Amino acid sequence: MRPCGGRVPGFTLLIWMSVARLVCGYGLSEETKTVLLREAEFDVIYEDTVTSNNQTVYAFNYTLFRKMTEGLRVSVNVLSNVSHSPIQFVLRQRHSVMSFPVPLIIRGLTHEYSHVERTLCPPPTVNDSEEQSLFVDVWSLRSHSTQYQLRVSRVDNFTLGTDKKLNFTASPSQPQFFKYVFPDGVDRVIVKVTSHMKFPCSVLSIQDIKCPVYDLDNNVDFTGMFQTITKLGAITVQRKDFPGNSFYVVVVVKSEDTVCGDSTDSSTMDTDRTKVLEVVVSPSPQSKESLQLQPMNMDDVSMACSNPETYWDRFSYLFCFRNIATIAVFYALPVLQLVITYQTFANVTGKQDICYYNFLCAYPLLGLSSFNNILSNLGYGLLGFLFLCIVFKRAITHRQALVCKDRNALENGIQKHFGLFYALGMALMMEGVLSGCYHVCPNYTNFQFDTSFMYMIAGLSMLQLYQKRHPDISENAHAAYCCLALVVFVSVIGVVLGKDSITFWIIFSLIHILASLFLSAQLYYTDTWRGCIRQCTCPIYIHRLVFLVVANVGNFCLAGYGVIKRPNDFDTHLLAIAICNLLLYLFYYIFMKLWNGERITRLAIVCIVLTLIFWGCAISFFLQGLTTWQKTPAESRENNKDCILLSFFDDHDIWHFLSSIAMFGSFMVLLTVDDDLDTVKRDNIPVF
Template sequence: MSRCWKSRPRPSVRLCLPGLGSVVLRVLEVLWVSVCLVHSDSSVVVQKEAQFGVSYLDTVTSHNQTIYSFNHTVSRNKTEGVRVSVELLSETTKSPILFVIRQKQAVLSFQVPLILRGLYQRKYQYTQVGRTLCQPPTLVASETQFFYVDVSTLSSTSVHYQLRVSRVESFTLQTDKKFSFNATPSQPQFFKYVFPDGVDTVIVKVNSEKNFPCSVMSIQDIQCPVYDLDNNVAFIGMYQTMTKKGAVTVQRKDFPSNSFYVVVVVKTEDEACGGPLKFYPLLPDELLDAGNRSKTLDVVVSPAINSEVYVMGMLFCLGIFLSFYVLTFLVACIENKRMNRKREGFLQPADMSPAETASLLGKGLTPPSPYEYGSFADNGSTMSSEPVTDSLASAEGTYGYMERSMDTVGRCRQESLSSVEEDDYDTLADIDSDKNIVRTKKYLCVSDLARKDKRVLNKKYQIYFWNISTIAVFYALPVIQLVITYQTVVNVTGNQDICYYNFLCAHPLGALSSFNNILSNLGYVMLGLLFLLIVLQRDILHNRALMRNDITALECGIPKHFGLFYAMGTALMMEGLLSACYHVCPNYTNFQFDTSFMYMIAGLCMLKLYQKRHPDINASAYTAYACLAAVIFFSVLGVVFGKGNTAFWIVFSVIHILATLLLSTQLYYMGRWKLDSGILRRMLYVIYTDCVRQCSGPMYIDRMVLLVMGNIVNWSLAAYGLIKRPNDFASYLLAIAICNLLLYFAFYIIMKLRSGERIRCLALVCILFTAVVWGFALFFFFQGLSTWQKTPAESREHNRDCILLSFFDDHDIWHFLSSIAMFGSFLVLLTMDDDLDTVQRDKIYVF
């Protein structure tokens, strides 16, 4: 039965007159409708009783308005979805149709054609619209609810449309059950999920077989209205863009009703997901064709891990790294027993009288020339392969610290103790010539470059530790504050695109969105602390030896300076802290937090390698940290401006090559050169005398080989960067540092073996173990579970499930293995020259 009343003035007069016959009532009703249509200043409202699942083809003008009345039974224990689908059938219309849906606790309105805006305010028109009605909860067991669909327009001509209201099957999602559906920008979809008993956290996964069109997945509380359009989906709840994959971890505590809506919206444009950016010549009020932007998606809601898995993950992480403490303690006990047995079998220098020492030295064990130690011949042009005699080798192994006469030992000790810092006597006229004579010899021994007072050098290298500790404090505090702000913004706004997590394996704890990625960095801190304890133990033992005037500590082996080792251990701990801060909210704006101390670790390792054989001329802490600061500065510039910027890459490549040349010159001449106005004249003179006048080879062959290889590697890396211009500039810069470190380390090992030195069992085990662990670590590193070089939606395409204890992903395993590998690398640097502890320094070759 249809009803008609005059819409102006309100309230309307109802045409239901009880007592009249049906025929009279019908006649009066027809007359009244005619009167309503005659008056141009009024409109006719027609209400129709409508049914679910029936398509209504109708027309509307500015003179008539239609109201469709629906009713359905709502049960407290059962939720049914109701969907309203509208299609505009008229091809052209100047005025849209307005649909207003009035429910018990909400009102939903939209127009057809629907106008949605994209980037740069571009407008897209959709003639088919589908909206799902929100379902307000009911307090009674069952009740009948009414809702009305009002259709009106301001068009003076008739506009044809089709209306259909239907029930949504599978509106309530089931746990671990996949449900497929279609969505378009004008036909979004949302579904309800209720937490089952015993489940406090779930992971909502939405997948699609094709990348585009770009979509948005949102998690919203059960309330009306539901924000399910491209222009309002980000208003409440949690949301993230997606192409093929999307995943959000949802906790029961965030939803008081123990349920939530899963909303999926297809965006009008693909730029947010990394799609092509098209620029259109726009005119005022120009409408663009939206095209076919339908997308098929699957949604699955699965229970997340429980508290037992969290506990197991923490215990596993602690157990792995505490085992290194136990292993270190056992090795220390074994080494202590071995040293005790050695002391019992051999006399120590403090137990021997001068007469006994002279007697031993008088048995014909005359040491070789300083330049014949190991396999080096006297002329230096070729390397002798003849081994040292057995008797001499035995004497060196047992009484290597007594290879010089007591007078020589005493004189060297006196010179060492009486010497002062180089800067304190550089004003003397002969100091430059003295340094030139010593450092420009064809073959250098460690004694030639260990002439400064040990106390002065210790203070010089302790500055490395104190400086890096100060840097760590001032660097870490603002970083921690910033990432806390990032995490707060994510939690408050619900924008899951801010942080680049592996959403398929991101386990929240408290306010942290991905606790497992933070926990896995514990290894850097624990192993860094363990390395500091090992260095401290060695430092204490060495100081005790110096206090009892042990000749081996004073005159033998590589000079023991532990300041750089302390700095390396501190840098490893800070790497763990800053990596954890970065993984609170990983993105391209804070990636330098994760890499800054990686640069420092690589730089400190190279400085330590160089310091072993060049203790007097190694760079000061101020110079070293200034250079590392320049590297970090370029890292930030590269991240911000390096992408596709030709000018930046040209400038960086030129600086890279020039820095390589300057450093090569510094290393080749042991610092005995000056960068002044006469540098070009001296370079031309060297080229003329050594290349033109007479063809002579380089004076320092080994150094030249290293520097030539280093320049080839660095020039190649500079060319690669200039040609390819990698997007991840920070990783590119880190690769440069690692390549140089590996090159220098390989050169050091080769030259050590070439010099007749040997690598002890402990150091060899550390080298092999570290190499294997680095190999596995790099394998997991290159899995690439996320990347901030792309859009958040594209990054999620690389997300994968957890692979270890259902708690850790590939990147967490990289954290485990890389921390162990760095710790092993530090141990290699600490122990690789232990074989020289009983060898006099004037017998240890410099390379």
Template structure:
């Protein structure tokens, strides 16, 4: 039996009459007539119907009638039952929308059909089929009967046909490790409930689909009403991320006081957010667009995450790997020191590589490369003076190149053989323009002055590190806070299938794996410190080999390299707090530093007097980082930027080539053009003569070919990842110079000692494996966050580390090995006089 209802338009009617209510009805009708005039034009008939689940109701609604469907169901405290309301508008062109209001005990849900959803540029898409899952309010009773009502109304004067169906949701409560498949559209979102089982504090929610588009959003929301499950409000609460084929969010129990949460999946109205095309429509005022078929089949599965024992194993594994290098270094030092204590080691008198039987000139020579490679040479007595030493070495050395070097060495030429000039021994223009240079020619400056010069490299990079790292740390903490507060998982490009949170950090494993850079950088500093201390002790004892033999020992650049490696670990960890397009420069800045310092160290080995100062070197590296920032901000698809950068790249390459070829004996002034034309006329036109410094010319020609090719590639391809492109330029130049150095070293009759050879081979192998894992590409900020997640993969080591973490492990070891190569590669020259060491 129907009851009296008050219409939303202010009139009252009854579907049936009872004797006791007749007079009441007459009074109310008279009052309504007085207040509103024509009652028959404003009345709305309200009809309430008892309805049942899983029955389709076909009905018509107009402005003059309103229908209420009454449903009831049993709600249990220990069981959640999902209820879904599905509506379809059958009229093709209704005069107005139909409003559906679902009234529950503690919640109200309303929506109109056709449903209007907005896209980019305020485009409006209409949907005539709408499906919504009701938010179930909690109950304190073990079991109770609850009612809810679906009100249907419209302001359309003509009848609007619709279809209504209320049904229970299958598998509304998700089970651990059980996959559930469902369909969703922009107007028919889906959400499910998950309750944490006992003993599980962290789970991973994975949503997958077989097709990329339409673009969709997955969200994790607390158990509260209303549930935000439309494209225009899904970002209001909880954690959310866009997805194409794959989405994954790690959920912790501590973030949800009710020990349960909703998994919400929404299909977006447009695909632009996922990197898809944006369709062209003619924009007319208030035009409603048909979005077409945007149905998407997805499956969801909730899996347990790792427990605290796996975290402990990951930390211990990481520490164990790098502490083993400390132990290995200590053992090598002990073995070498013990070997040296038992007697002489190193070059034998019968060795084909003796640089003039230097072993015979020193009654007993002990060469110890232990404990950081310390070379201790003890001369018991000299049999001959330097002139006899030179004569013997000149007759026995096989290579004529080094022979010519000796002949032109100022320290080994008889004074009677030439007319003496007052400045012949000091004028650097005369010394450095010789055709064949030896190390002694470029190691004339006071050692104390040079040591102070190169120590500035260390102090400067330490200062740079402090001023660079502090704002970086502050910024990434802000990034992480924004992610945690807003829940927007699209800000950071993690490998979400292997991102293990700890505290406020979303991906602790990616940060922990950078520990190797810091620990191995510190170990390298300790090794360099030991070498530095032992070398200074030798100088204090006035040991002749330390004063006159081998490559001049300057450790300032080595200290700077070790510090840069430690800072690379710190800044890489900061970058991985929230990796994205804007802070990738944090990860690459000190990579530029390391590449630049390694090239400077290679050049300093045989050019100690003319190597760049710390101020000019860091100024150039600052310019590189400046262009890196410009490339990130303006370089994407900007032709003008790439033209300017390519021109600067080529000009800088030519200027550096000139500096290296003339060993610094040229100047950039107003007369440079005239001098260039003169050289071209005399050496190329008037008479065709070859280059004076052939070895240098070969290196510089190869270097120019490589750099011009890289500049052309950048100008043509214009890669989006400008920072990596700039890093590739630095690495290519470093590898080219290193290969040239090794080749020239062997060509000059020098050799590589066993320890240095082991370091070279070991480092090459580790670099190969490291690059393999680097190019796995688990995420990329060159694409949209949704597209990046397509590259996500599960952990592959200890269920804790992914491919990129292994890249961190191996690359830190490879960088440490590369530094050891630079430190030990010229140890074979520690018993060779500097006027007999060739410069290249």
């Protein structure tokens, strides 16, 4: 198609002439724009004016050495009120360009800052030394002159040293970032930032050595790992995540404090949001030796637990142990899938506010951010398995005695039903599994996983105590598990609705009170209350009545507390109800046992004393409160503490160790508390 080919050059020339006419013609009618190039030096304050007709370019020349990373910081202060037509500053380097307006506007028109300081991303170097240039262009569209000050300086201590504290200040318009290089032999470090000021809210970010560095409130969450902080922030960084063996530590002060828990209106907030902070990078304790657990000798255990079908109580096994094992599998699998999804999301996005860790003692391993908090749950599984073996041995001994027609086994002592004990051992093992799942990413929505089998343990323990004097209760195993499933369902509803709904708390408290009254009648009349309730006009069982009155007063108080206070942590409130009732019933059982002239064996006394000691120590560590998801992530981190055991485990890990021992001891109390009755005629054992 050649007809139009000869006219193309003329047509292009016409377009260029038209553009030149538009640009140059209008330029002739106005003042010619002046561009001034100035040679500049570091650490000198340049004060000048800018209009739409003049533009100033400052040229800084310097030598950059490869072995010495150097940061440059640009400070700009606009002295005139030009909010509607800000000055534009363009910082040009060989490898990158940065630009920002002054006044700097953050979060819409709410916050304006006329004093801006930014640290430049250091250029990469190939040779031992290279000549570098920095050009700062200053221009404006405002016809009236605007006065400003410009200063470019070298950043002292731009590269952080190991275990060396550095104090600095930051604000929304004056973020700070520093470089850290992994020294030889260190594969993991903890970056810790502290401040004596709770507000303004800040963000700690760990970013790879790349340009640009995201160091503003509106982009700091674009890359890397980050978390909000008030007084304390900490992030564990691994060398394997940074191929260059180095990273940037970025600290940004937010323009608002809402995300850190302050509900103050931004319009009434203090305009001076400068914050004094301190940063220190310390090697994370290398505790690989502490992870080298000695393998257990399973020979004895395997021999003790071989061929279970020969001696196993099939009725109890089918209705108790197998049921709770099935529940455990179907409950744990979706829980595991969910928490792994949480952990993956946190790893991919780098957002450190999803999971409430103790960041000062979080040992990442196998893709898990806090492996130590998961490993410390191993005690539940091991001690639960040990309890199963002890129960199994007792079951074998009892079965052999029945086969041999031993008189004590046939006619004396509490009837032996081991099914609930097997269920308790399995529940203790599953508590370790689900507690470990919760600690993969601990937060409000996951806490129900940590408490679900605690409800099971409390319910099964009360059922076991009741079964001792009412052996026919074993036929109602399915009903018992249905009740426990209902408790777990209520806990899920409480997580969803329990925070602010007064209606939910009223309904729950009414159900709590009615259930307490129903169970009181059941315990008082011991399955005969339907016939006795019409004819019993005065109390017959005084001790039982006193216990039930105390128990009901306690339950009414807990119900009233829930309605009045409406605690955010519904799971803990529900768990407190279960534990308080279990403790009351256990106290009542031991009291009635002694009141009826029964004694407690030495083994049971030792178990009781050691259990109380371990529970007391465990609770003291639990109350340290290293984290709390009832506050914002930044406020929760104020309570973080360093590791206290083997430079690997923190206070909450010690709680896991001690509480697992205490729960094992509690189960041993239930197992041995009636050993004194093994030689007492069954007809002479009182029912209470």
